[in-house]
Amino acid sequence: MKQGKFSRRLKAIIIGIVVVCIIVYAWVIPDLGLGIARANPEYAAAYWPWVIFVSLTAVPIAAACVLAYRIADDIGKDKSFTEVNAKRLSVISTLAAVDGAYFWVGNLVMCFLNWSHPGVFLFCHFFVFLAAALSVAFAALAHLTHKAAGMEEEQELTI
Amino acid sequence: MIQINLDVMLARRKMSVTELSERIGITLANVSILKNGHAKAVKMETLNAICRALSCQPGDILEYIPDKEDMQ
Structure with a gap:
């Protein structure tokens, strides 16, 4: 696959992820929360704290998407292996780790405040492990890109 | 450190950088990188071509100068 085509495909995937995230964060999560609050009135007071808490997890995702889009743009310009891209991948790795840690701590706090169910806390581990796996994958990519940039x-400077 | 004395040899042979680049088949930009000491490595093939074009030895182009670390 040529770099230009690959870059365009990556950009399309990133835009797709952004669109899905907007739908999930703006519609699915508030609607799901409303359904839970209606079905379980004891959790009705936790609706807005939950919506705010979950919405904040979108901030690192949005930042990561911006960085990923810039990397895709650089791939199209044949500037894939650069220190800048290695740094961007490293930042994405950190964002994934921070998001996972924030989600885990937040869920724990919600449990202690009786605004959540232990089952929800157990289920949140799926997303925490996903964030950890992404963090490790992006850290490895950052390391490889850093090495490749050096090479x-x-x-280029071998005459 | 290794110092490149390409400019000295070019002056001795009264040859321009452009002429050298044409003779050795390397772009002017790459010859400039080499001349200014920004190159990280030199291919044997390039060294051979330069020595042939300038009728000199590798030692005429490359010179070892001790660093501060080497002095210590």
Whole structure:
């Protein structure tokens, strides 16, 4: 696959992720929360704290999408292996780790405040492990990109 | 450190950088990188071509200068 085509495909995937996130955060989560609050009036007071807490998890995702879009743009310009992209991947890795940690701590706090069910806390581990896996994958990619950037620079300066 | 004395040899042979780049088949930009000491490595093939074009030895182009660390 040519770089331009690959770059466009990556951008389309990132835009798709952003659209799905907007739908999930703006419609699915508030609607799901409303359904739970209606079915369980004892949790009705926890509706807005939950919506705010979950909405804040979108901030690192949005930042990661912006960085991923810039990387995709650089791939199209044949500037894949650069220190800038290695740094961007490293930041995405950190964002995934921070988001996972925030989600886990937040769920724990919600449990202690009796605004959640232990089953929900157990279920949140699925997303925490997903964030941890993404963090590790992006950290590995950042390391490889950093190494490749060094090799490319050395190759370019070999006369 | 290794110092590149390409400019000295070019002056001795009264040859321009453009002429050298044409003779050795390397772009002017890459010859400039080499001349200014920004190159990280030199291919044997390039060294051979430069020595042939300038009728000199590798030692005429490359010179070892001790660093501060080497002095210590």
